[in-house]
Amino acid sequence: MPVPDVSAKPLADLLSLRGRRAVVTGGGRGLGRAIAARLAEAGADLVIGDIDEGSAAAVAADLAGRYGVRATGAAMDVADGKSVAAAADRSVSELGGLEIWVNNAGVFPSVPLLEMSEDAWDEVFAVNARGVFLGAREAARCMAGAGGVIVNIVSTAGFRGSAPGLAAYVASKHAARGLTRELALELAPSGIRVLGVAPTYVPTEGNRLAAAAAGFDLDDLPTDLMATGPIGRGGVPDDIARVVLFCASDLSAFMTGSTLLADGGDTA
Template identity: 40%
Template sequence: MTHPFDLTGRRALVTGSSRGIGLAVARSLLEAGAHVIIHGRAAAGAEATAAALAEEFGDAAVSAAAFDVTDEASVVDGIDDIEAVDPLDILVNNAGVQHREPLLDVAVEDWDRVLRTNLTSAFLVGRTAARQMIARGDGAIVNICSVQTELARPTIAAYTAAKGGLRNLTRAMTAEWAGQGVRVNGVAPGYIRTELTQALVDDEEFNAWVLGRTPSGRWGEPEDIGGAVVWLASSAASFVSGQVVFVDGGMTAVV
């Protein structure tokens, strides 16, 4: 009997997967048996990461794609290239960017950049991939949200707005596509230790706040996110759609 978490024979694209959470998610999907397409805006970074993973999982298990997730024409060309090889079964919308500045000082250009990278990209890539998934009557999309989907902190207003919007985009996608075989869910990481957040880990005051605010008493690791994504992408979650699973050590469960 096939294990319900087994992704053998499935092809998965993880946007922004050359490092950090995206890379950890890609590794978890590989370990579950999926073929994973490593994505980056620049071909060199995506190809280097794919090559490193291929040494561990084999050349047949990993490939690379490069396109701009904020540009519709680039997205369409990128997904078409992927589909020309084999169908895309799983999409993980992970690409994102942060901007820290008081809301009164944020330039419109920075606001637009954060929303376009964190929210509009999921719409563009999700819609483009879904057109093919709907035609086949099967597919799974996982949007990487955040605790800022539910909570807010000073200086990250654009990011908070984008991640809150991503939760409702997940619901909107479900409302329109679930009946056609495409399941859409979200995973909302808490404070995760990555190279991009290392400066916050090293900040004694901020680190103390995270440890005190998180019931589990620690920062999350990128590997903590992969299991939830594998579950939502697998047949074990065949009747789960429109949900956002918080992987945050309990942060959003307490006051």
């Protein structure tokens, strides 16, 4: 099932997601919330999945009111196959289908290697790698025969080492990047494209809490990380959300398997 040639479409139609249905995991705050907002602005109907059902419902209500799309919040544990399948089924039953899936949910703990237990390692992989696998599997099940796009939020840590204490995180993000390439090959015959987006550190609620737990100064951290980068400023969630929108739209119709660095030149 080849992805169609969209060369004749005007730019507005290439960017529009009107009539498409999307699931965003970890959509109750941070990057997920910003991603969901851009998809909704482009016209997509949404299932906002989050471990915190109340946050997911609040984001869904806000986006429905702002953009006139259909949006619903769902409790979702991305490490639990039944929970992920339920969110996918909800998109089909309540919204009528599924064309876009964003594997955004992730965890960012900092534990020195010699202090890390097997359980701590497994918890990181359960969300950051198993969660990507489960989300992609359920998305592909729903998209089979009709095509769609899966976008995996990777990290610059999927390209390099990051910082002491992040062995599990870095390894899990390399796994997510590898899954992106493999899933692109496996799902291409079904007309499903798979792309990754690799942000640098962005000061979201979750990242700031993780940074504080690791002993970093929350006020100085974004500046310290990006001051010497080519862009000359720290990133904000919408910087990442716009790249995800590009991946989810027909603007990227000839792309699959790539992981796009959204890092202000930090990895250059």
